[in-house]
Amino acid sequence: MSTESVIAVESLVTHYGSRQILKNVSLEVRAGEILVIMGGSGSGKSTLLNHLLGLLRPTSGNVHILGQDINTIPDIELTLLRQKIGVAFQGGALFSSLSVLENILLPLREHTRLDRMTMEIMARLKMEVVNLAGFDALMPAELSGGMIKRAALARAIVMDPRILFCDEPSAGLDPVVAAQIDDLILDLRDAMAMSVVVVTHELDSAFKIADRICVLDQGEILAIGSVPEIRAHPNERIQNLLNRRVKPVDLDPEEYLRRLTGGRL
Amino acid sequence: MSAQSSAHSAPLRWISRLGEATVHGVTELGFASVLLGQSLFWLLLGRQRRQPVRLSAMAAQAMEIGVLALPIVSVLALTIGAMLAIQGIYTLRMFGAESRVTLGVALSVTREFSPLITGILVAGRSGSALAARLGTMKISQEVDALTVMGINPVRYLVAPALVATVVMLPLLTLWADLVALLGAGLYASVELGISLSAFAQDTLAALHPNDLLHGLGKALLFAVLIVMVGVVNGAMVTGGAEGVGRMTTRSVVHGIAAIVITDMLFAFVLTR
Structure with a gap:
């Protein structure tokens, strides 16, 4: 793996209406590495992927793919650039x-x-x-x-392609087939010497294939590092995500019943 | 106080909805214009940009939109032709002028009924199919897949459908002209005791090339309307299978409404 960067994202900010989806996201993908973008539902990982693919325009910040700004290059060059990337979508x-x-x-x-x-x-x-x-x-x-x-x-x-993007490659598959797809991604990277960006919420898959993991939560990057670094990261939100800890539901049964019945009981 | 404010708010809400609908309509119109412009761009400059609009894609669409519609267009045209002859003879008999039915039928078929019926049929058959296809492709990320492959979706999906419809709808209209006149001729020959060849000669004498061109010009316009309405509705699909169904229905309703209104405007401008 070289340190040459094939993707560079700088200070990416995205709004949907008044809602901020990505908050100042910066990351790079190095040649030949598998970078896994990991996060729960609503973390902004699909939005980030759409930015990397040039399907969305950011509110601010920029995305360089193979040295070219994907949002400003002329159409003809964008078409040529797109021929150097491959994308496997979640539903195929x-x-x-x-x-x-x-x-x-x-x-x-x-x-x-x-x-x-x-x-x-x-x-x-x-x-x-x-x-x-x-x-x-x-x-x-x-x-x-x-x-x-x-x-x-x-x-x-x-x-x-020089870069392969995979959106949730093992989601919705049984564990055996999911493991086969993970192995396939590793084999492809080795055989074709390409960089791979995988977006997933599956922890087992992420830990198996990643050279580096980027943890995304509520639109911001909590950490980027190797698998051991992420596993040992002190950030509480990362540990919650890794240990599948969910926020306890704060619910008062009587208050809930009162709201449900409009106070008629 | 609250009753007064609700009385005030009802007209305000109505005006607000009207405003929203107007903005929405203008947005759709703008979107359709952009898509039409982009389709023409790819048709003219696609080859230069190494993204030609494929002849095979146009041929496949032409087959679907035109050739496969021939049986149903023929049935409808034959029926409409006979119906016009029945009504024409009934009306003209009041004046003892039933032999003049040829003129009325020839003009109304070529100028009005053939393009209108063929347009409505193609809007229901192919405009809806286009909306459903694009809508399904959008929600299953197939349109995104085309984009990231460097294949422009307008060039790949819209331009071939536009060319095919623009070519096939006038041809279908011409075919409908022939079949409708045959239908009228068959009825007239039985009812009035004139031969088919005499009916054909009368028809040819009654028709001016401008009458045919009037109908074909309309068909061309309807073709563009059908494709644009189908594509805009397909591209605006959200919310899964239900959204596809909703926008497909909308494309048929809007397509037919656009055809009928345009037909009236066309007649108003060019016939008076």
């Missing part, structure tokens, strides 16, 4: 009208001038890598949850 986002093979072929068809046979060889190679060989003709609706994640990964890596 496979195109439902295309077969698995056609889904994986799509980036090649749109961005290269290769002949059909070469494209198919490249796509089938990636299907082999994610252990989906032989499922070319299936439609997305015919795939299991794990197969959808694999197909999404195959489509994300078909252009040999």
